[in-house]
Amino acid sequence: MATGSNPPPKPWEQAGASSSGPAPFKPSSPGSTSGVVEASGTAKPGEIVSSANRPDTVSAADRSVVNRNAFGRNIPSRPWESNYGNSYGGVGYNSGLNYQTGYGSGSGTGMGMYGSYGSYGSYGNGLGGAYGGGGYGSNMYRGGYGMYGGGGMYGGGGMYNGMGGPMGGPGMGGPYADGDPNNPYGPPSPPGFWMSFLRVMSGVVDFFGRISVLIEQNTHAFHMLMSALLQLFDRSGMLYGELARFVLRLLGIRTRSRKAQPPIPGGPPGHPDQMLIEGPPQQQKLIEGPKAGWDNVWGEGGSKAQ
């Protein structure tokens, strides 16, 4: 292995000495690195440090519980010391060691990754009624009903705004971290009585929750249909009225009104069509009749009568 020439000087070497004051380092020793280290008595050629003679070494299980370094931080178990067999999960993203910690998973409970899918607390709420608050429900269905609830389009005016809450569902997963396929803490111990009982209850509640969701959705669909029909009929009254008026004005009524309505002597000025719109001819006569009579009493009619 031939040693070549030295590389060009580094930019900072050309710039001269460091200028921030005295450094807390001993001056460099002359000679080669191997000579310097051997002269200092610290050399230990070829030392192999296995995990067996590391000073802090404990088993992976113990490490996660008790081992702390000088600064009081829990040392996580190393990826390759995990008793989880799969090499993908075990080694994990090589620098993924960093990656894993960075994303906040791998905490002691093994729930980090799936914790957001509802908690035990939300399950309890579910038993109490209203199936409140699980991540499952609040994320999916509340958003969905929010769309209906906006209401501007149908004029519903926020009728459904409150519907998100009860749709929560019992939440998935809950405390059962052992169902997690990425759980690095090995196979689970068999569940106890209360665990299995609660799991059965969870299944029951989940089942009825789903049925109620179906019913709820059907109800909503039916309601939307009915309200839309009602509004259509509501508007249709005006629609038909306008249409009929238009048709009548165009065709039937104009000619018929000329024939049907005799000119009223002494009546108020106005077009015959206008009178037609105001009301039926009989009523017109009834109203206008006495009016003409009163006028005749006090007005020019009176003088005419005299």
Next chain:
Amino acid sequence: MPSFKTPFNGSAVKFSPYYETRLAVGTAQNFGIVGNGAVHVLDLTPGAAIAQVVAFNTNDGVYDVAFAEDNDNLLVAAVADGSVKLWDVARPPSANPIVSLQEHTQEVQAVDYNPVRKDSFLTASWDDTVKLWTIDRPASIRTFKEHTYCVYSAVWNPRHADVFASVSGDVTVRIWDVREPQSTMVFPAHEMEILSCDWNKYDDCMVATASVDRSIKVWDVRSFRVPVAVLNGHGFPVKKIKFSPHQRNMILSCSYDMTVCMWNYQIEDALVWRYDHHTEFAVGIDMNPFVEGLIASCGWDELVYVWQHGTDPRAF
């Protein structure tokens, strides 16, 4: 500026201390989880493209590379199977690697060649140790074993031949003198694992650390109770940092938020520039010691970019 596509996911990129156009890239298959690795030696050609000089394959992922400072053809690679391999670019691939040093019992995460004495290099490993090697010995000279968790980086002081710093998942920074039996300084620098560190080239007491807590901190080793500067801005853990070889106040960093950032730690708005050209985690950076502002980066998107600071890396 040009880019180069590697067959595997990138893990580290380094410029040569001898040639301003040469750089080396370490890559690992399947994001370094399992599979092979490779070291690519690349040249920037006058036509603004990147040409491959040679590539060496390994049976496990390559996590870091470093050019030797005393031989322009020599290259050191940190390999995930715990070995440290030396490659000679002048020899054919069949004659490489010229040496494979097998002492680390876990993955070797980082390698750094001594830039002052130029005859030794450090390797940092997941077996919690840092090892000191010289070219003329078949085994390591010394093993530094004080960290209580994986050591992610060990970097020589650019002005002291015997001093280096190491950072670890045990959240501490340790400053070592190879003549001393114990570390000369130790201080907790972050709340979470520290992934990278580098010395200021113009101030031999200034060291910067990058952590999973998404921050970069600059420390004066003479008064390490309070950091000189804290640089926040990355959205995910900061994978590597590097002080500029030309300017005393500039720091380059890359992160799992897929960006490469240039910082000026001496001003209030420290973030000078953010490059988002990578479409996967950006895990390797370096700055050319000859051309000021020439930056190289690599990422899990299998692309190596070389560009001038202030320009778009994707513009070609």
